[in-house]
Amino acid sequence: MSFEVTILGSSSATPIYQRHPTAQVLQVHERFFLVDCGEGTLIQLNRYQIKFHRINHIFISHLHGDHYLGLMGLLSTMHLQGRKTELHVFGPAALWEIIEVQLRHSQTELRYPIRFQAVNPDVPTVLYEDETLRVTTILLSHRIPCTGFLFEEQPKPRKIIKDKLAEYAIPLESYASLKAGEDLVLEDGRVVLNAELTTAPPPTRRYAYCSDTIYDERLVDIVKGVDLLYHESTFLHELADRAAETFHSTARQAATIAKKSGVKRLIIGHFSARYKSLYPLLEEAKEVFDNTTLAMEGDRFSIEG
């Protein structure tokens, strides 16, 4: 089952050098989740051949324009292309006001239902859950209310050891309880411990998306050990004061969070317009946490299952 992040944009507020503002798509199996939606997201989806009509869930981290200004164009194009499927949008409460005023003045009645859920920026919340995935907010500290998102696979079933099926003549109706970790009770009343019959499930994959945030060590526990961490990295550390002042992070700080939380891989993004070349940011991060990659448009990060 695929679990893959595609970078659509990674510029901070000023798009420059043909870099687009923040947007990503997470594909989990056949589901597509859009994470932030900066201006130009629709054209980026087209460019990277991701069918926008397959997106049913959109998560907006906060109301700075570089994270949401592509949303109205996307909603409007879905409408014009005849979408009927319900669309779920998660974001700050005021996002709905912004959507509604623009629909009203363009006299647009969307042909599909939008289910908008206001995100509470102060309490970690499960926003979405199905049989394979759970999405929870990550509280971030930025100039305005802002949340990241933690995408976690649901715990997977344990695997039954094939040889044991014959050995204990395990009936089909016991498979589910064994996969769920229960012990086996034989017909004669003997109990076989689950650990003898099954192996541990494959680990659940986790992706943590931390958009705009000041350096905040409270994140360490929340993203501990994730397979993939996206952490903003607006500045080089020589501008650490500027980062703190604007509630952003430096490349070194992003890498420090990655290191302290023992993640497997770090992606840095949200680059300031002052950096034409991004390699100094990458180098700075790698000094602290080697498995770091720049969020480049079109790049895909797949987590093996």
Next chain:
Amino acid sequence: MSFEVTILGSSSATPIYQRHPTAQVLQVHERFFLVDCGEGTLIQLNRYQIKFHRINHIFISHLHGDHYLGLMGLLSTMHLQGRKTELHVFGPAALWEIIEVQLRHSQTELRYPIRFQAVNPDVPTVLYEDETLRVTTILLSHRIPCTGFLFEEQPKPRKIIKDKLAEYAIPLESYASLKAGEDLVLEDGRVVLNAELTTAPPPTRRYAYCSDTIYDERLVDIVKGVDLLYHESTFLHELADRAAETFHSTARQAATIAKKSGVKRLIIGHFSARYKSLYPLLEEAKEVFDNTTLAMEGDRFSIEG
């Protein structure tokens, strides 16, 4: 003095095939006027190396997203780049509400003043006037209130015939009145007619921008004889019914307006996403009005003075 239109985008509501929605820049001498501002305008300005900080006047035709969704990103980037110069924005009254709600929720206080002027969609109005240019609204008939814009050079002074300066010993202080068309009164009281002393001024250049509109022959008188007419051309004429239903025009209809009004050159744009190749639209228009060009991104249309 330059008088030049640059096409930044010419797609209709659905950007596709890497075409961007409607936006243009008119450069008159050293002034830059932005005409509509679809999503991605800022990145297009960068791509075609037009310095956005030189834009002091923005004209928005109507509140369908493909004509204004790039505005917030542009306003915000001007702010972040330290703009101090006043910016004039002309558009439907509700545009201010849309701007204001987004500034409020992003907690942005712009560092430069915006002078917003609501455009009356029912009465032709002079929106802007300086010593070289006048901008007037063109009333259009679309699904929601919509205006085009007529950019006209101010009448230029007549030219004094050099030989006449000596012949009549014309004093310096009479130059202005002669250029303005007045007759010359000699010291002995005789009157020399202006027509003997001057030649007609060079013609004033005119550009008419007609964004979304149904086929409307009332336009013929308004754009009569302009040097350059931009007229939307969303569909081929085989979809004339669809055009009428959505208050858009076909290529043949755009060309018919151009022919009836005797303009010098026609640009067609606002192409439906259904047309991957635009040449059928061009061919159809050329059958009626030969001097037609497609609005292609990056194309520049200069009117010689």
